[in-house]
Amino acid sequence: MKTLKSERAGRLVLQKQGYLAFVPNPLPPAGLELDENLQVLLSKADGALARLDGVTYVLPNPDLFVAMYIKKEALLSSQIEGTQASLQGVLEFEAKIEPRDDINEVAEVMNYIKAMHHGIEKLGFADFSLELLNEIHKFLIKGGRGTHMHPGRIRDVQNWIGVQGGTIFDAVYVPPPPDEVMSLLEDLLRFILEKDRLPPLIKIALIHAQFESIHPYLDGNGRMGRLLITYYLYWKNILSKPLLYLSVYLKKNRDEYYRLLNEVRFSGDWESWTEFFLRGIIEVSDNSIETAKEIIGLKNTLVSRLIENNIGGVHAVKLIDTLFDYPLITATQAAGLLGTSRQTANLLVNRFEEIGILAEITGKKSHKKYIFVDYVAIIQKGTQL
Numbered sequence: 001m002k003t004l005k006s007e008r009a010g011r012l013v014l015q016k017q018g019y020l021a022f023v024p025n026p027l028p029p030a031g032l033e034l035d036e037n038l039q040v041l042l043s044k045a046d047g048a049l050a051r052l053d054g055v056t057y058v059l060p061n062p063d064l065f066v067a068m069y070i071k072k073e074a075l076l077s078s079q080i081e082g083t084q085a086s087l088q089g090v091l092e093f094e095a096k097i098e099p100r101d102d103i104n105e106v107a108e109v110m111n112y113i114k115a116m117h118h119g120i121e122k123l124g125f126a127d128f129s130l131e132l133l134n135e136i137h138k139f140l141i142k143g144g145r146g147t148h149m150h151p152g153r154i155r156d157v158q159n160w161i162g163v164q165g166g167t168i169f170d171a172v173y174v175p176p177p178p179d180e181v182m183s184l185l186e187d188l189l190r191f192i193l194e195k196d197r198l199p200p201l202i203k204i205a206l207i208h209a210q211f212e213s214i215h216p217y218l219d220g221n222g223r224m225g226r227l228l229i230t231y232y233l234y235w236k237n238i239l240s241k242p243l244l245y246l247s248v249y250l251k252k253n254r255d256e257y258y259r260l261l262n263e264v265r266f267s268g269d270w271e272s273w274t275e276f277f278l279r280g281i282i283e284v285s286d287n288s289i290e291t292a293k294e295i296i297g298l299k300n301t302l303v304s305r306l307i308e309n310n311i312g313g314v315h316a317v318k319l320i321d322t323l324f325d326y327p328l329i330t331a332t333q334a335a336g337l338l339g340t341s342r343q344t345a346n347l348l349v350n351r352f353e354e355i356g357i358l359a360e361i362t363g364k365k366s367h368k369k370y371i372f373v374d375y376v377a378i379i380q381k382g383t384q385l
Contacts, residue, residue, distance in 0.1 A: 068327075358370040
């Protein structure tokens with residue numbers, strides 16, 4: 001493990017087994033410098049978030065847009081940790097189709113979705129607490145590959161980050177020893193709940209880095225830390241809907257993400273990490289706004305495509321609206337949702353397939369299921385393996 005260049009973020013403590021573990025200092029960092037560059041980035045990030053929040057008021061169905069974005073975040077955050085699953089695999093699983101992906105990989109993503117929903121629901125009427133963190137962690141890893149890693153329990157053994165097959169003495173990072181973890185988490189929760197003058201985006205940047213340094217669970221720490229970002233912004237009413245997810249940015253810049261977290265620990269460089277974090281807020285907010293605009297534009301484009309291909313009638317237009325709610329659908333489902341006969345729905349679905357709005361994904365002659373091609377393509381950007 002590296003040696004410390006500064007004790008600004010914490011200290012290395014020699015353990016009786018002979019390795020050094022890092023013990024972070026309580027937040028906030030001493031002498032945190034929000035220079036002109038960071039102030040400008042903070043202003044841009046606040047503005048980008050405000051614009052993103054405003055988008056939810058012009059979308060046809062913001063709740064369904066959020067639901068699809070939660071799937072995307074779950075997928076990306078899980079992919080950062082090595083999970084091999086796709087958005088289509090997740091949609092297939094939800095539609096009770098045997099997914100093309102490994103079922104265990106998809107289960108990891110589904111756990112993340114459950115954890116996200118549970119945390120958002122609880123934070124609607126409760127504050128952050130250790131109990132809530134443990135509940136979320138249980139949702140996150142129970143039943144998945146981390147089941148044997150004590151779901152919902154703070155670790156009582158030493159963990160470390162390093163190459164597979166390596167030892168703790170070769171580790172890139174050794175988090176605090178288990179007897180320090182509880183007090184460090186309590187300090188972090190006090191900081192989260194404390195009413196201070198720190199701008200919320202600066203505060204959550206610090207919270208995320210500190211949580212990752214504490215590494216309080218045997219498994220799922222990266223995913224938990226990324227969940228905290230969304231939870232905090234929603235809990236502070238910065239976003240009226242949980243619509244900001246940094247995993248697409250962190251996946252794209254994974255090496256820099258890990259490097260800067262270690263620079264915080266070993267060099268005390270909170271400012272470079274905070275700059276990276278704010279740039280991520282700006283980039284992801286802007287991209288999410290563009291995605292929302294693409295979806296609004298897609299609806300108009302598809303209505304024009306119906307006209308160009310002489311597909312008329314109220315049911316055809318209604319099916320377009322329905323597909324934004326149900327991007328994976330059968331003709332029988334379409335009939336029920338449209339309030340029409342199975343034969344009419346089947347003819348309509350076939351026409352939608354002919355002009356490329358829908359694509360059949362089962363390869364069966366009966367019980368066919370179709371995916372809303374253009375919509376899923378917009379949402380899944382950045383999730384390709």
